[in-house]
Amino acid sequence: MGFRTRFAPSPTGPLHMGSLLAATASYLDAKSRKGDWLVRIDDVDTARSVPGAAEQILRTLEAHGLQWDDKVDYQTEHLDKYQAAVETLAGRKLI
Numbered sequence: 001m002g003f004r005t006r007f008a009p010s011p012t013g014p015l016h017m018g019s020l021l022a023a024t025a026s027y028l029d030a031k032s033r034k035g036d037w038l039v040r041i042d043d044v045d046t047a048r049s050v051p052g053a054a055e056q057i058l059r060t061l062e063a064h065g066l067q068w069d070d071k072v073d074y075q076t077e078h079l080d081k082y083q084a085a086v087e088t089l090a091g092r093k094l095i
Helices: 017-032 053-063 075-091
Strands: 004-007 036-041
Touching: 004 017, 017 036, 017 053, 036 053
Parallel strands: 004 036
Antiparallel strands: none
16 A cells, blocks of 8 residues: 545534645645545534534535545444444453
């Protein structure tokens, strides 16, 4: 596997300038190494997530010429894996 990096915003509102700068830096880092740039939406804090914010963030990235190289990953799609990992660690008395 080649070089990969990602940008992982939380959908708590519109993308702010600092996050856009971080996204641009990680994008340019990936592209300068002929690697992949991925986007993962960190949407597990459902109490703070704003409906429609993830889509707005993705549109902002696209509007600034940042195109991800794989499907957008949403952390809430992996809750079962996280729960299984917690149960494994608890079963081994590691947490």
